[in-house]
Amino acid sequence: xxxxxxxxxxxxxxxxxxxxxxxxxxxxxxxxxxxxxxxxxxxxxxxxxxxxxxxxxxxxxxxxxxxxxxxxxxxxxxxxxxxxxxxxxxxxxxxxxxxxxxxxxxxxxxxxxxxxxxxxxxxxxxxxxxxxxxxxxxxxxxxxxxxxxxxxxxxxxxxxxxxxxxxxxxxxxxxxxxxxxxxxxxxxxxxxxxxxxxxxxxxxxxxxxxxxxxxxxxxxxxxxxxxxxxxxxxxxxxxxxxxxxxxxxxxxxxxxxxxxxxxxxxxxxxxxxxxxxxxxxxxxxxxxxxxxxxxxxxxxxxxxxxxxxxxxxxxxxxxxxxxxxxxxxxxxxxxxxxxxxxxxxxxxxxxxxxxxxxxxxxxxxxxxxxxxxxxxxxxxxxxxxxxxxxxxxxxxxxxxxxxxxxxxxxxxxxxxxxxxxxxxxxxxxxxxxxxxxxxxxxxxxxxxxxxxxxxxxxxxxxxxxxxxxxxxxxxxxxxxxxxxxxxxxxxxxxxxxxxxxxxxxxxxxxxxxxxxxxxxxxxxxxxxxxxxxxxxxxxxxxxxxxxxxxxxxxxxxxxxxxxxxxxxxxxxxxxxxxxxxxxxxxxxxxxxxxxxxxxxxxxxxxxxxxxxxxxxxxxxxxxxxxxxxxxxxxxxxxxxxxxxxxxxxxxxxxxxxxxxxxxxxxxxxxxxxxxxxxxxxxxxxxxxxxxxxxxxxxxxxxxxxxxxxxxxxxxxxxxxxxxxxxxxxxxxxxxxxxxxxxxxxxxxxxxxxxxxxxxxxxxxxxxxxxxxxxxxxxxx
Numbered sequence: 027x028x029x030x031x032x033x034x035x036x037x038x039x040x041x042x043x044x045x046x047x048x049x050x051x052x053x054x055x056x057x058x059x060x061x062x063x064x065x066x067x068x069x070x071x072x073x074x075x076x077x078x079x080x081x082x083x084x085x086x087x088x089x090x091x092x093x094x095x096x097x098x099x100x101x102x103x104x105x106x107x108x109x110x111x112x113x114x115x116x117x118x119x120x121x122x123x124x125x126x127x128x129x130x131x132x133x134x135x136x137x138x139x140x141x142x143x144x145x146x147x148x149x150x151x152x153x154x155x156x157x158x159x160x161x162x163x164x165x166x167x168x169x170x171x172x173x174x175x176x177x178x179x180x181x182x183x184x185x186x187x188x189x190x191x192x193x194x195x196x197x198x199x200x201x202x203x204x205x206x207x208x209x210x211x212x213x214x215x216x217x218x219x220x221x222x223x224x225x226x227x228x229x230x231x232x233x234x235x236x237x238x239x240x241x242x243x244x245x246x247x248x249x250x251x252x253x254x255x256x257x258x259x260x261x262x263x264x265x266x267x268x269x270x271x272x273x274x275x276x277x278x279x280x281x282x283x284x285x286x287x288x289x290x291x292x293x294x295x296x297x298x299x300x301x302x303x304x305x306x307x308x309x310x311x312x313x314x315x316x317x318x319x320x321x322x323x324x325x326x327x328x329x330x331x332x333x334x335x336x337x338x339x340x341x342x343x344x345x346x347x348x349x350x351x352x353x354x355x356x357x358x359x360x361x362x363x364x365x366x367x368x369x370x371x372x373x374x375x376x377x378x379x380x381x382x383x384x385x386x387x388x389x390x391x392x393x394x395x396x397x398x399x400x401x402x403x404x405x406x407x408x409x410x411x412x413x414x415x416x417x418x419x420x421x422x423x424x425x426x427x428x429x430x431x432x433x434x435x436x437x438x439x440x441x442x443x444x445x446x447x448x449x450x451x452x453x454x455x456x457x458x459x460x461x462x463x464x465x466x467x468x469x470x471x472x473x474x475x476x477x478x479x480x481x482x483x484x485x486x487x488x489x490x491x492x493x494x495x496x497x498x499x500x501x502x503x504x505x506x507x508x509x510x511x512x513x514x515x516x517x518x519x520x521x522x523x524x525x526x527x528x529x530x531x532x533x534x535x536x537x538x539x540x541x542x543x544x545x546x547x548x549x550x551x552x553x554x555x556x557x558x559x560x561x562x563x564x565x566x567x568x569x570x571x572x573x574x575x576x577x578x579x580x581x582x583x584x585x586x587x588x589x590x591x592x593x594x595x596x597x598x599x600x601x602x603x604x605x606x607x608x609x610x611x612x613x614x615x616x617x618x619x620x621x622x623x624x625x626x627x628x629x630x631x632x633x634x635x636x637x638x639x640x641x642x643x644x645x646x647x648x649x650x651x652x653x654x655x656x657x658x659x660x661x662x663x664x665x666x667x668x669x670x671x672x673x674x675x676x677x678x679x680x681x682x683x684x685x686x687x688x689x690x691x692x693x694x695x696x697x698x699x700x701x702x703x704x705x706x707x708x709x710x711x712x713x714x715x716x717x718x719x720x721x722x723x724x725x726x727x728x729x730x731x732x733x734x735x736x737x738x739x740x741x742x743x744x745x746x747x748x749x750x751x752x753x754x755x756x757x758x759x760x761x762x763x764x765x766x767x768x769x770x771x772x773x774x775x776x777x778x779x780x781x782x783x784x785x786x787x788x789x790x791x792x793x794x795x796x797x798x799x800x801x802x803x804x805x806x
Contacts, residue, residue: 089575091646094653101660102208105255108667110201113250115674117193122681154534163537166491169516170484171539173494174203174212177219179505179513184223184243186501192243195497196250198490205485207255214465217354220251221361228365238362238384245389248358252390256352258402259663261394264347266403268340269395272415273408280329280336280415283437287325288316317437326440334444336415337422341448344391344423345455353462359386360460379453383427386456392420402666406722406788407776426452482539489532495523512543559625563635566616569609570639573597575646576606588640590617590632676794683797684744684766706739707749708799712785720795722779723786734784740800750784759784769793 156163173179180199187195204216223244238245251257281287288311295304304321316322359382366378394401395416398408408416422441426448432439498505498517506514573593574584583589583596594617597610617632626632712734715721726734733753740746744766749758762782772780772789780787 089579091650091653092575094650094657098653098657098660099208101657101664102255103206105660105664105667106201106205106207108664108671109207109253109255109258110197110205112667112671112674113197113201113253115671115678117197119674119677119681122678154536156533156535163535164540165516165520166495167538167540168542169495169513169520170203170486170491170537171482171541172512172516174215174484174539175541177215178222179498181219181222181226182505183497183501184219184247185226186504187243187497189241189243189246191497192246194493195243196247198486198494199247200250200254202484202486202490210465213354216251217357217465220248220358223247224358224361224365228369238381239388248385249389249393251358252355253401255660255663255667257355257390258667259659260347260350260352260355261391261401262403262663262666263350263659264343265340265391265394265398268343269398269403269416272336273398273404273412275412276409277411278332278415279411280333280418281411282326282329282333282418282440283313283435284317284319284322284326285311285313287322288319291321291325313437330440333415333418333422333441337419337444338448340395340419341423341426341452345451348455348458351459355386355390356459356462357465359456360462363457363460375453375457379456380428382456382459383424383452386459387423387427392424395420395423402670405719406790407778427456484537484539485534486537487532487534489526491535491537492524492526495520499523559620559623562616562619562623563625566613566620566635567638567642569613569616570594570635571642571646573606573609573613574639574643586640587631588636590636590639591628673790673794676797679797680766680770680793683800684770704739704741705800707737708739710736710738712736715785715787718791718795720787720791721785722788722791724784726784738796738799740796746796746800748782750782766796769796 180203183195184199199219200216204212204219206212227238227244238248279290281290288307289309291304292307292309295302295307299305307319362382362385363378366373366381370377394403398404398416399406407413421435421438422444425438425441426445430438430442430445498513499522502517506517508514509518570588570590570593574588577584577596581596583593590613594610594613597606598614600606600610617626617628617635620626620632620635621628626635710720712721712724712726712731715736716724724731730752735751735753737749737751737758738746739749746764746766747761748764749761751758760783769780769789769792772778773793778789780789780792
């Protein structure tokens, strides 16, 4: 009987949060005895009705929860979209970093300059477009649906690609095929793909000590997964405050390498008193000899104590964040535990935790601690001393997670007390990370919902489609040996993969997804192993919840205890609302059918169904607070991602202008032609530059700052003059000539401070300002 999927009444009552598979205990207390299993299955079925109703537009719910959920949904879509844009931009900036470095050193041929220039063309937003013919649209829609809904194909491909190909594949898989980062079906399919990849790795790695540690396409993929919205949100909430507090202590030196401490001690002594005993110490000694020096030990010992305190603070924050850890990351930890037990039945908890730590700490936590700027946790680049401290903290946490080896850095052994004090605590934490439910039942229902929808679509660029087509074609011999498989049939029909189009011709295609092999969902009861009674029960529950969310809260029919017959009758007799009437009639039919099937009883006011409806409404009430709280957190994440995007775009613009300038000069432009391009001066007050973060430190007395201003001029492309003036004086107090090469090199070397005697400028902010003011069509 197919009535369930044809009914117009699939109530939208579910949460928009999708990482936690629905379980009965999430929303209501379980009933005792023989009914618990039955009701657990009933509740899981409600996920089906809730998710299917998300696209049901015949009855619009406008209560506070619905509005809050819409805001959250829109925010999640924006984060998913912006994450992809940032990933693409980061890839471009990474490529250009090395190219520009060569350019600065005048070590790049003209052909390479042209290649870099083509890479920069239209590197930002891509226009929308469409395939030239419907046939291609259908075939590629079929291919992408198959790849998305059967993750084993992508899992297999991940094992076959080279490191050079992985970035292109990652972009398409993580941010397009499974790019909807907060949608349960796509998230769960992506995790299924990871399960397949991990299973293969465990089955084909002889030594457990090398599992998950080598830099492979798979490890790169796992790291990229942690950089999606949920992972970024977790890192910001757990690590950002700790890291920002630490980097404010710019002069806190916690170096514990005895040789470096020894050399620094001599340098300071020579500067202070060249005749002092420390200044006269021998140079060029070994690390072991330096470690024996009593003065060195005296310096290092308090530093060990402080490092331990700092690392304990980080560890405590991470452990306290257990419940905030994204579901997907915890589920991957669970798979690592399960696969370890399967491959090594005698493995103890220590071995299991070591492998979990190779993912959780090595691929997720520690990269963010060591390079917090690239993870959008801080604004500037940390000074050398706090950066070194962060590196030590990451090493200490990694040594906690793994069996530490001090062969390369014997002085780290001095921190062993930290390991011994926290080992058991960390192992407990990593095992607790694994305590999450599986999602297979939810995923099965999500897939049925997907098949029943007719509006599945994917926003994907032409080059992403062609690159995926090309990779599948390249590895055809491994991926689809059976010529009758669905993948082989589609690939055969598509023919040879088209070449990549030039970046300026690349277009975003809205690709409808469908399966030509889909089967009609006529018998839901057989497909999902449930009874007809369960389906009727869940449909009735969904309709009543939807009706109650639509009518005013102060209406007499909404009073507790609920009287379901009265509610159905009120809906069925609504005036000027045909949809509500239809809902009410269907609700009455279902009450009658459920009574005939002896699932509910009119004599007790249909108490079984009534209780579940009331509990669902109660859950939805508390859900609103959860949704609002999550929205606040994600708004902060979205702002951070947007700020990072602005920085990346600014960086690309800087590179673009610099490259054009270099190429113009190499083409032999005369000085006279360049002279015509003089720009400025542009005037900025001290207050303006301080507000924009260009001035990061000022030695100008507060009472004189209002009279200070700066002039920025560009007499030649790539050359700038910054002059500092005091109101009322004809001549400037100082003048600084700058070359774009020097600024870019400073940025590359993480030198963030530009000293103008009276003020210190922030190099990245100066570059952004110059880019904004002086960007010409033909160079700066």
